[in-house]
Amino acid sequence: QVQLVESGGGLVQAGGSLRLSCAASGSTFQINAMGWYRQAPGKQRELVAGITSARTYYADSVKGRFTISRDNAKSAVYLQMNSLKPEDTAVYYCNVETYSNSGYWGQGTQVTVSS
Numbered sequence: 001q002v003q004l005v006e007s008g009g010g011l012v013q014a015g016g017s018l019r020l021s022c023a024a025s026g027s028t029f030q031i032n033a034m035g036w037y038r039q040a041p042g043k044q045r046e047l048v049a050g051i052t053s054a055r056t057y058y059a060d061s062v063k064g065r066f067t068i069s070r071d072n073a074k075s076a077v078y079l080q081m082n083s084l085k086p087e088d089t090a091v092y093y094c095n096v097e098t099y100s101n102s103g104y105w106g107q108g109t110q111v112t113v114s115s
Contacts, residue, residue, distance in 0.1 A: 004024055004104055006020060037095055
């Protein structure tokens with residue numbers, strides 16, 4: 001089992017920045033991939049960014065603005081979000097996948113970007 005706790009959401013004006021953090025605990029040695037998803041009202045949850053030991057992934061909508069990073073020593077993943085837009089408003093969820101293909105979710109953190 002892996003437990004995830006997110007922090008760092010909030011309200012910011014368009015063009016501003018936020019940094020999301022996600023700390024994992026439990027069986028962290030099983031973690032393979034880590035990532036961030038988001039879900040806006042009335043929309044499906046979508047993958048924003050992901051990271052493994054070999055590669056990173058970004059959705060086209062956030063390329064060049066968001067940066068995902070990972071600290072294996074702390075079992076943490078971060079999402080630096082710059083040049084935020086109103087359309088980035090959503091609940092952001094941390095997700096990890098283990099080597100046995102089990103997935104775990106954080107509780108979500110609200111990001112609101114005002115125009």
